[in-house]
Amino acid sequence: MRTCHFMLLLSIALAGACQEQDPPPDSASDPGRAEVAIDMEVPPLQDELATIYRLIQQDETGSARIRLRNWMEANGEDARALFLFGLAYQREKRYAPAADWYVRATQAQPIYPPTWHFLGWSRYYLGQPRLSEEAFRHHLQLTPGEADSAYGLGLVMLDDARLDDAQSLFTRSVELLREQDGRNESRAKALFRLAEIQELRGDDAQARALLERALAASDRNEEAWFRLIQVCRRLGDEPAVLAAETRHRELVTQSPHGARP
Amino acid sequence: MTLHALLTGLAITLLAGCGKPTSTNSIPESAPRFTEVDDSGIDLVMTSGTLPSTQIIEVNGGGLALLDVDSDGDLDLFVANGATLDAPTAGPGCRLYENRSHDGRIEFHDVTAASGIDLHRWAMGAAAADYDGDGHVDLYVTCHGPNALLRNRGDGTFEDVTTSSGTGDTGWGTSAAFADLDGDLDLDLLVVNYLQFDPSAPPPSARFKQQNVMAGPNGLSAQHDVLYENLGNGTFRNASQGAGMHAVDPAYGLNLVILDLDGDERLDAIIGNDSDENHLYRNEGDGLRFREEGGARGIAVNRDGHAQATMGMAIADVDGDERPDLFTTNFSSDTNTLHLGRSADAWDDRTSTWGLGLSSRTMLGWAAVFGDFDHDGDEDLISVNGHVYPQASMDSMDSEYEQPPSVMIRSGRRFRRATQEETGQWISEPRRDRNLVRGDLDGDGDMDLIIGELNGPVRVLRNETTSNRRGVVLSLRDDRPISRDRLAPGARLDITAGDETSTRWMPAGGSFQSTHAPQVHVSIPPDQRTIDVEVHWPDGIREQFDAREAATRIELLRGTGTDPASD
Numbered sequence A: 001m002r003t004c005h006f007m008l009l010l011s012i013a014l015a016g017a018c019q020e021q022d023p024p025p026d027s028a029s030d031p032g033r034a035e036v037a038i039d040m041e042v043p044p045l046q047d048e049l050a051t052i053y054r055l056i057q058q059d060e061t062g063s064a065r066i067r068l069r070n071w072m073e074a075n076g077e078d079a080r081a082l083f084l085f086g087l088a089y090q091r092e093k094r095y096a097p098a099a100d101w102y103v104r105a106t107q108a109q110p111i112y113p114p115t116w117h118f119l120g121w122s123r124y125y126l127g128q129p130r131l132s133e134e135a136f137r138h139h140l141q142l143t144p145g146e147a148d149s150a151y152g153l154g155l156v157m158l159d160d161a162r163l164d165d166a167q168s169l170f171t172r173s174v175e176l177l178r179e180q181d182g183r184n185e186s187r188a189k190a191l192f193r194l195a196e197i198q199e200l201r202g203d204d205a206q207a208r209a210l211l212e213r214a215l216a217a218s219d220r221n222e223e224a225w226f227r228l229i230q231v232c233r234r235l236g237d238e239p240a241v242l243a244a245e246t247r248h249r250e251l252v253t254q255s256p257h258g259a260r261p
Numbered sequence B: 001m002t003l004h005a006l007l008t009g010l011a012i013t014l015l016a017g018c019g020k021p022t023s024t025n026s027i028p029e030s031a032p033r034f035t036e037v038d039d040s041g042i043d044l045v046m047t048s049g050t051l052p053s054t055q056i057i058e059v060n061g062g063g064l065a066l067l068d069v070d071s072d073g074d075l076d077l078f079v080a081n082g083a084t085l086d087a088p089t090a091g092p093g094c095r096l097y098e099n100r101s102h103d104g105r106i107e108f109h110d111v112t113a114a115s116g117i118d119l120h121r122w123a124m125g126a127a128a129a130d131y132d133g134d135g136h137v138d139l140y141v142t143c144h145g146p147n148a149l150l151r152n153r154g155d156g157t158f159e160d161v162t163t164s165s166g167t168g169d170t171g172w173g174t175s176a177a178f179a180d181l182d183g184d185l186d187l188d189l190l191v192v193n194y195l196q197f198d199p200s201a202p203p204p205s206a207r208f209k210q211q212n213v214m215a216g217p218n219g220l221s222a223q224h225d226v227l228y229e230n231l232g233n234g235t236f237r238n239a240s241q242g243a244g245m246h247a248v249d250p251a252y253g254l255n256l257v258i259l260d261l262d263g264d265e266r267l268d269a270i271i272g273n274d275s276d277e278n279h280l281y282r283n284e285g286d287g288l289r290f291r292e293e294g295g296a297r298g299i300a301v302n303r304d305g306h307a308q309a310t311m312g313m314a315i316a317d318v319d320g321d322e323r324p325d326l327f328t329t330n331f332s333s334d335t336n337t338l339h340l341g342r343s344a345d346a347w348d349d350r351t352s353t354w355g356l357g358l359s360s361r362t363m364l365g366w367a368a369v370f371g372d373f374d375h376d377g378d379e380d381l382i383s384v385n386g387h388v389y390p391q392a393s394m395d396s397m398d399s400e401y402e403q404p405p406s407v408m409i410r411s412g413r414r415f416r417r418a419t420q421e422e423t424g425q426w427i428s429e430p431r432r433d434r435n436l437v438r439g440d441l442d443g444d445g446d447m448d449l450i451i452g453e454l455n456g457p458v459r460v461l462r463n464e465t466t467s468n469r470r471g472v473v474l475s476l477r478d479d480r481p482i483s484r485d486r487l488a489p490g491a492r493l494d495i496t497a498g499d500e501t502s503t504r505w506m507p508a509g510g511s512f513q514s515t516h517a518p519q520v521h522v523s524i525p526p527d528q529r530t531i532d533v534e535v536h537w538p539d540g541i542r543e544q545f546d547a548r549e550a551a552t553r554i555e556l557l558r559g560t561g562t563d564p565a566s567d
Helices: A002-018 A047-057 A061-075 A079-091 A095-106 A114-125 A129-142 A147-159 A163-178 A184-200 A204-217 A222-235 A238-254 B003-017
Strands: B034-036 B064-067 B076-079 B095-099 B108-110 B123-129 B138-143 B148-152 B158-160 B173-179 B188-193 B206-208 B211-213 B226-230 B236-238 B253-259 B268-273 B279-283 B290-292 B313-316 B325-328 B337-343 B346-349 B365-371 B380-385 B406-411 B414-417 B433-439 B448-453 B458-463 B470-477 B492-497 B500-505 B520-524 B530-536 B542-549 B553-557
Touching (some): A095 A114, A114 A147, A147 A163, A163 A184, A222 B346, B064 B123, B064 B433, B138 B188, B188 B268, B313 B365, B313 B380, B470 B492, B470 B530, B492 B520, B500 B520, B530 B553, B542 B553
Parallel strands (some): B173 B253
Antiparallel strands (some): B148 B158, B173 B188, B188 B226, B226 B236, B253 B268, B268 B279, B313 B325, B337 B346, B365 B380, B406 B414, B448 B458, B492 B500
16 A cells, blocks of 8 residues: 555656746746756645645745745654755746755655756756766666757767767657647657757758758747758758747847846 | 665666766877966966956956067966945056076066056956057957057067057057958058946846846947057058948957958958857958857857857967967856867868867856967967856855866867876866966977966966977068058968977957967977978968978068969
8 A cells, every 4th residue: 555655656756756847937048058957847736745746836935945944843844844945945946955955855765756857957057967867867767758858968979979879868858748738848858959960960951851840849949040040041041040030039029138237 | 765766776876887878088198288377476366346246347367468569589478457436546466477488487577667667457368469559469358448558668668659659549449460351461450349338337236047236238228349550650440330330239248369361361350258159250352341140150159059258269270271269268058169160161060070069068268279288289278267256166156256267188080087186286277267378488499478366476387298299389570561460360370390290370459458478389299300381372462481490489470481383
């Protein structure tokens, strides 16, 4: 019974982790941009933790931390609460403290697999590719079906110039997402990165085809429109360049971003 | 703990071990090694407001310039020094240091008072060049407030000719560079401006990563850059409007490089902008006429189309295709960026695959420079770092306020971060560094460094790399009566030593608010006795200098080579 309950919790948590929702409101200010969707469904744990999770979603991160401390004083150190501590910092794009809490969560009980996924992203944004890789691989060992960990690991491989490895990971991400409704943005992201690999290999025709697939999945992928401009320019297709520039400009105007205040 | 949890935890631990990190980096054979010179004679503590910084004007720090003030063949140092918010026009003053190195010992002496340089406003940047072609290198100092042109009289003293020359732009000047942009054999002047800022009425604070921080640049008014045409009679004309500098909206300019980017034998300019797209002013010839093409050429933004906060800029032919590649430093939680030239007129961001991406995310980078510092034949990359916000820490902003320099070692088609063991103690010291210039300070054929720290010391770093290859320092000179462009900033040199070839550019801009020594440096195999150099002079003329004795220093005098087309 206990095992069944654990597996149920795990399944629900992982299913929740796969849900894609809107990115945090200030994600546009993060130049890394490969922003993980942190608004996964609340794992059906204790009521107070669910409430705290909702506070984090609402950017009430300070209040969330106070309530988490209170909760842990009453209940002891718990991987899920520690994870939420990390998530509160990640919501603020403060990846160093987030990673510290995630590490504590990985060392506590009960086992809470999404922690490794978010730890992977925190390490990535902190410029720690080896630690990011380790966390993503750990998560994929636990949950081979998690497309976003495959995607994150692919980015690490891309930064290592391991194009073949990156390609297989992005391809895996696309394939996993094919079976999941409502994750078009994530599919577009992965296709966009596959296009980047083709660009790096000098195959602009193939890159263009992949970018067009990405934009068919989500025409709000600003980065894909930008790359399409570059690729089409190199291919000499000026009408396509103009069309992509128009759409890209619209998206940038709607969501300007910069590296600093 | 239940048995199930214990077993699950064990399984997870074992599974985690399956994901061992891997690396494709190979270890290079060499790395540059520098040692700080404790008794360099530069005792200045630079001023840029006070610590902790509270306003944007306080965070850039002052620039450095390496120039041969007294024409004695070595490199002297000018320091653009700032002021404070309570006395923004009455700072401690800029400084000039004479190089008196001898017997392998690097030594400078403060000659400011004797030089007549009496500049106490909030100085930002320093450009050095012989604008009037009299054989003596002059100084242009950008400031918050009127800039200053200081003419070198040739007797160890300078006179302020700002007013008579017409170069006293009143914007917030950051970087500037001289170069012959119209091909008429004298040096024009391009001044990069930042934004409008009144120290007595600073804007309210902004938010960054949940912290209240000093405001700017966003929300403040950007200023146009200024292009001055050298009229050849000691005066300049503001040619910005007609030259196309106002055809685009003003941006928060911080830096520039000038060189022939597209191989059309005319000098172009890239302006590095803060929180905005970088500008590429492509030279259209016919006098001073430029068209902004940064976006069309792929150099305005990073790979994903995002504008960055460009501070430092450095040029090199990283991939050996004889095209200029551009490296820029940027804000924290972003990456530095490497744009590779893919064709004569297109660049593409290849930061990640060259190993320069994730490694820079926690850094806020400033001045940067490429160089074959370790004499292994390829160019490594050095940049200095430090956050603008005193509140910065890993806990608050994923980035420390004081940060160590970055030394990125070339290893094939990748860079990797050097270690303290390889390069010396200096690389591990967190600082508030802002500026960096390189030049051969002691005449031993390798590139030394001078680093300026925000409200901190100016440090001299001697290159103590050991290598069996030899360093050669090249300089250019044009003494023809028809020319006033004596040192040819922006020129390109194609250098052949045996079966090794390399392409270098004579600095015009780059680093950050600073001027590198007017030198091009290469290392050559130990048994190589001669080198061949093809110079692409800034006016488009090429000249071949064959089989020059590979001495430690070589000066290539225009008119003494041959026409490459005649070969």
